[in-house]
Amino acid sequence: MKYMLLMQRPRSGYEEIRSMAPEDMKAHGEYMQALDEELRKSGEHVDGQGLTGPEQATIVQAQNDGPPTITDGPFPEAKEFLAGYWILDVETRERASEIAARASAAPGREGAPINTPFEVRPLMSEPPDEM
Amino acid sequence: MTPPSDAAVESLLRELAPQVLGAVLRRQRDFHAAEDAVQEALLAAARQWRESGVPENPRGWLIQVADRRMVDQVRSDEARRRREELAATQTADDERTAPDPGPGVSRDRDDSLRLLLLCCHPALTSGSAIALTLRAVGGLTTAEIANAFMVPEATMAQRISRAKHRIEASGAPFRLPAEGEWQGRLRAVLQVLYLIFNEGYATSTGPDLQRAELAGEAIRLTRAVHRQLPDDAEVAGLLALMLLTDARRAARTGPEGKLIPLAEQDRGKWDRKAIGEGVALITRALSPDSIGPYQLQAAIAAVHDEAERADDTDWRQILALYGLLEAITDNPMVRLNHAIAAAMVHGPPVGLRLLDALDDDRRLAGHHRLAAVRAHLLEMDGEREAAIECYRAAARLTASIPEERYLAMRAARLAG
Numbered sequence: 001m002k003y004m005l006l007m008q009r010p011r012s013g014y015e016e017i018r019s020m021a022p023e024d025m026k027a028h029g030e031y032m033q034a035l036d037e038e039l040r041k042s043g044e045h046v047d048g049q050g051l052t053g054p055e056q057a058t059i060v061q062a063q064n065d066g067p068p069t070i071t072d073g074p075f076p077e078a079k080e081f082l083a084g085y086w087i088l089d090v091e092t093r094e095r096a097s098e099i100a101a102r103a104s105a106a107p108g109r110e111g112a113p114i115n116t117p118f119e120v121r122p123l124m125s126e127p128p129d130e131m
Numbered sequence: 132m133t134p135p136s137d138a139a140v141e142s143l144l145r146e147l148a149p150q151v152l153g154a155v156l157r158r159q160r161d162f163h164a165a166e167d168a169v170q171e172a173l174l175a176a177a178r179q180w181r182e183s184g185v186p187e188n189p190r191g192w193l194i195q196v197a198d199r200r201m202v203d204q205v206r207s208d209e210a211r212r213r214r215e216e217l218a219a220t221q222t223a224d225d226e227r228t229a230p231d232p233g234p235g236v237s238r239d240r241d242d243s244l245r246l247l248l249l250c251c252h253p254a255l256t257s258g259s260a261i262a263l264t265l266r267a268v269g270g271l272t273t274a275e276i277a278n279a280f281m282v283p284e285a286t287m288a289q290r291i292s293r294a295k296h297r298i299e300a301s302g303a304p305f306r307l308p309a310e311g312e313w314q315g316r317l318r319a320v321l322q323v324l325y326l327i328f329n330e331g332y333a334t335s336t337g338p339d340l341q342r343a344e345l346a347g348e349a350i351r352l353t354r355a356v357h358r359q360l361p362d363d364a365e366v367a368g369l370l371a372l373m374l375l376t377d378a379r380r381a382a383r384t385g386p387e388g389k390l391i392p393l394a395e396q397d398r399g400k401w402d403r404k405a406i407g408e409g410v411a412l413i414t415r416a417l418s419p420d421s422i423g424p425y426q427l428q429a430a431i432a433a434v435h436d437e438a439e440r441a442d443d444t445d446w447r448q449i450l451a452l453y454g455l456l457e458a459i460t461d462n463p464m465v466r467l468n469h470a471i472a473a474a475m476v477h478g479p480p481v482g483l484r485l486l487d488a489l490d491d492d493r494r495l496a497g498h499h500r501l502a503a504v505r506a507h508l509l510e511m512d513g514e515r516e517a518a519i520e521c522y523r524a525a526a527r528l529t530a531s532i533p534e535e536r537y538l539a540m541r542a543a544r545l546a547g
């Protein structure tokens with residue numbers, strides 16, 4: 001079963017990460033890279049990407065009359081932003097949660113876990129049961 | 132000479148794959164390297180035979196190429212190290228690694244079964260066992276398997292490689308299970324084959340077309356096991372179940388992958404030949420002495436398939452069969468289907484009462500199927516509002532796009 005793990009970074013999280021000491025930043029990067037590598041080796045990795053920050057985002061919305069509106073980020077009303085995702089093919093939901101928990105505990109300032117919230121969602125692709 | 136068709140080459144290669152791997156393994160005990168070598172030989176054959184034709188002795192050609200790859204591999208440091216490790220843990224006991232096939236059983240077929248038992252090893256997760264079985268026994272390429280399961284090829288390659296490592300770590304890889312574990316190991320094989328079948332059966336249109344081939348592959352492999360163990364009633368039962376289910380494939384989906392439930396299917400589209408074969412198989416196999424879940428499920432599928440119209444379905448017989456099935460399995464899905472059959476025979480209130488008893492089953496908690504069945508029975512019972520609510524609840528819980536559409540449509544039709 002495939003799951004998407006969505007990393008939900010709070011607005012304050014971006015500045016926190018950007019202002020980390022170089023060695024903390026390095027430790028954080030290595031932790032995430034090692035986890036990513038592990039998922040590739042275990043044959044569970046389907047896709048994964050990090051996203052640029054909300055400053056580079058735009059919201060595009062079609063309108064009934066006139067051209068679509070385009071709003072540039074960062075969006076003042078949003079409390080958290082999608083910072084990156086993994087799509088994993090795992091045996092159980094528990095396994096997906098376990099991986100999300102490990103990613104959530106990635107080290108931040110002075111090695112303390114950041115505890116970033118991860119949303120875990122099954123992908124809409126599984127075959128239906130016999131009816 | 133005219134080059135053979137791609138399909139002809141492909142089906143020949145799939146047929147030969149387990150035989151070639153078995154033959155290579157008789158001389159070389161490194162399962163991991165042998166399986167890689169055979170895969171490379173199959174890829175080379177697929178390229179060459181399409182252009183210059185199939186050689187006179189295709190099986191010998193593949194064995195020779197695979198053997199040569201093995202030699203190349205053994206020369207590399209990694210393989211040498213692995214071989215040394217293996218040599219330290221294994222005895223060169225030919226009796227144990229290649230026992231005499233019994234009377235009437237050819238060595239090649241024996242190899243196929245032995246490979247199946249190996250690939251469906253209890254140390255593997257079902258996902259790994261499925262991937263390894265399709266490659267080592269089914270002769271599919273890693274790319275084909277990756278395609279069917281919609282994951283990158285590198286991911287599938289890793290999954291297969293890890294599965295092989297795991298089997299190696301379990302010791303004495305290429306041997307038949309001991310007498311006492313035989314039945315349990317064979318059940319594991321049947322379960323993996325059934326999972327492969329279901330992966331393929333469930334999708335039959337559009338971009339998922341490649342997955343549909345998995346159903347055919349599962350039938351082919353199960354047929355091979357049945358040829359070798361013709362007296363095993365559960366093997367025959369599983370083959371019958373697959374044939375009787377697959378027979379409805381063309382009627383099961385409409386345009387754009389829309390799901391069509393059994394009761395509304397155009398039965399003229401059912402595959403009569405497959406139904407005939409499945410019914411004959413299950414009729415021969417069913418025996419009170421060795422009754423098992425696959426036989427009973429096949430018998431139920433046969434009752435459905437033999438009804439010319441949905442209204443002709445012999446629900447009393449289906450209800451009795453579900454009763455037997457429930458007595459030998461502890462599966463909440465079986466109890467769910469039992470409730471449907473009870474509703475069809477004794478009326479929806481009886482079925483709904485049986486569903487209420489399932490509310491506390493934690494294995495069904497949050498499962499869309501319970502809500503979907505309840506919705507159907509409530510609709511049958513004329514409880515429109517409650518049915519709409521249950522259809523919507525089921526639609527929220529399913530992870531299948533066509534099923535979500537179907538359930539939402541049922542709710543909308545009742546509401547409208």
